[in-house]
Amino acid sequence: MTARAPRIGIVVTDAYAPDDPDPDTPLLLHALRQRGAEAAAVVWHDERIDLAAFDLLILRSPWDYPDRLDEFRTWLDRAGSATRVLNAPETVRWNLDKRYLAELEGAGVRVVPTVYAASADAAATALATHDTGDGQATDRGTGSGARVVVKPAVSAAARDTGLFAASDPRALALATRIVEAGGVAMIQPEIGELTDGHERALYLVDGVFTHAIAKGALLAEGGGLRGGVYVENPVVVDATPAEHALAQDALRAVRALTDGSAPLYARVDVVTSTAFGPCVLEVELIEPSLNLHVAPEAIAVVAEAILRAAGDDPDRPVSVGTAIPGS
Known part of the structure; x- marks a missing residue:
């Protein structure tokens, strides 16, 4: 039969x-x-x-x-x-809220330092720790500068995400809008290498690396996106051995923190910064664009x-x- x-x-x-x-x-x-x-x-x-x-x-x-x-x-x-x-739905539910980054960090994975603010007061306190008092970015990439990224814990495609001077009232306004809508605001130090477009997205299928993509810089200073719209410019790039190792560490932690099964597909966003070394920005397990149109050799791998x-x-x-x- x-x-x-x-x-x-x-x-x-x-x-x-x-x-x-x-x-x-x-x-x-x-x-x-x-x-x-x-x-x-x-x-x-x-x-x-x-x-x-x-x-x-x-x-x-x-x-x-x-x-x-x-x-x-x-x-x-x-x-x-x-x-x-x-x-798996269990994995997707876990991945919906970016506070999973704190769990990855607790499992020993290096992530971008993040404060999760559930109130406007908590957001104001977090922003104050980054404020040098002059509203200017200093020592970009070291984590001690005056610029921050503010974004919601539940979002996609850089929605409600902004790059600001920590003293900029728009930073607190965005964080306040997020929490007043019932969300949690994430506040992170600017990483100069990320602002300059050096993020790497590493794709893994059945736990095996297939390709890496650079999307280019997305955020405009003062809030919003460069050019006013979310437009990626995916280019296939090489990832360093340290970035490969970090992506595998992140997947091992995901398995330990969820249902124990390996994700069929994963996109691990990393950046190698002067201040923190290679660190994870996001582990996307829900609906990452695989960018197969620029990495056609991966089509057969995903299909199989x-x-x-x-x-x-x-x-x-x-x-x-x-x-x-x-x-």
Whole structure:
């Protein structure tokens, strides 16, 4: 008896910004179909889709989830009860709030120094520790300068993220707006190497490094984004041995802190600074752009990893007579 083709859903949204498309999904769908899978794009918030029709759902670009967080959490519950989801819903929930960085630090992973402020007063105190009194950046990159980054603990694509002089009233205003909306404000010292665009995003599939990307500088001083919009300029780059080791350390900590399983995919953002050495900025386990359009050699690696994951339970019953939604 011939085994049926695995049915794989690539989880997306239907509302992308014109300047922020999803380049990965068409490439992955094509690669999976070439390998005999039934693969389709699945809009995460479309309740008409029978999630149980799929053997596996792969989170790829549900990029509007920060604006619909409660709905997304509910979807994770519904999807996880209907079929297998990767990365695992337990891991995704842990990764939703960037306070996981404190847990990574507690597990011995070097991260960017961060204060988590749950009140405007706490934010003001944190900002005061960085204020040199003249409103000017001094000794950029050492962690003792007067500029800071303020951002929410739950966000994506640099939303509500700003680079300010610590004494700039706009820094406290942003932090206050975050906490008054029920969030937690993260306050970090500016790292000059990060401001200058030397961040590295290391991608790992099944725990194995595939490629590294530099996105370029994103934040404009005084708040907001350079050019006014979130635009990455991904370029394939080399990562240092120390950065590779840091990414692996971060993944080991993730496994220890979550359900113990290795993430199918991960993006570990690192920067090597004068003050702190290589340190983790973020570990993205929910919906990182894989930038497969600039690293085409990784397409086959990701597709094969997905197919291996889909083969873990090939005899799982599927709803009879349910059509697989089109891409």
